[in-house]
Amino acid sequence: MELRRFFDRAVRSSFRDLALHDEPVATYLGDLLTRFARTEQLFPPGVSVPRLETVVDLLLEAQAAWDETAAHFGPEREIDVRRHLGDYTLFMTGVFRERVERIASTGWYVSQGKKAYRFVSEHERASARPARREGGPLYARLAERFEHYAWALDYARRVHFHDAPTLPFFRFGTH
Template sequence: MFSEFEEVPKSSLGRLFGDLVQRSFDDLQVGNPQLRGYVRDLLCRFVRTDALFRIKDPGGRGIETVVELLIEGDRAKTMEDGVSYTIDVQRHTGDYALFMSGIFRAYVERYGYLDFYLETGPRAYRATAGLERGLGFRPGPYEILAREFEHLSGAIDYMKKVYFGVATMQGDLKEIARRFSLWN
């Protein structure tokens, strides 16, 4: 399923996030090229709030918390032909936990969610890997994401603290910085 992800176009946003991920992950000696690309793509996707909240509850409302995603993941398991949707929900849960614990760490810490996110994200990625393996899919990055989750989350937090300020001053992240500042 990893190969089914939309590739991030060679947009200025993709180049910017690629550069920021590269610099910060190099500083911390974190992540192989596949993980760095995954994080870049994740950041590009989640700049759009509709992508961040794309998993819907039965009423059609965008799910906004990890707890709601876990509930939806349990519901997906009971659906007829729900394996594909379960994989999608599990992957999104891992992505959401990684994004929130990295970019919005101050918010997550302030409300006491950080440990929960650092436990739930890897568990969701492991579940994704297991489900894909069970379907015979080519191994994606999910086992490695699970194993490296805390390091990746910390590297994203570091990137925000160290490099977003510089990028914002250069005018590269004006809109992103505005959106991110609303959460912190």
């Protein structure tokens, strides 16, 4: 089965089981899992440090977006990094909750993920471009219901991923 379809089915089935009714978020989470199935996608493109492996690294990268001497100067870079921060923390607290509990505070990950999505939501909502404004409500819901969606990913992992193909990100959580 195609990987994207596998994740879509797992997420949608989990949403049904958990009575979460949000088609755009289900689609987004299926896409997130598909993207992060490739471990190099766990790190945003064009980073200024060799490898961003922690939430703190991502926060520093977002701050560096405003350094005029940096190669990736600009507010759009900050939006990309903060979106990735929201995605990363949601993915980690959902799929690898036990790892997050071992290496950091789950509450802090949740807080940083919510802040990141809220930042992206406000930026998208304030944007003059119609395509961007449509993203605002999605990211606002991701911020508001972050814990619900993290638990939905955890549920999907426990219920649907036991027969999953050997994906690199499943090895990531065991280190």
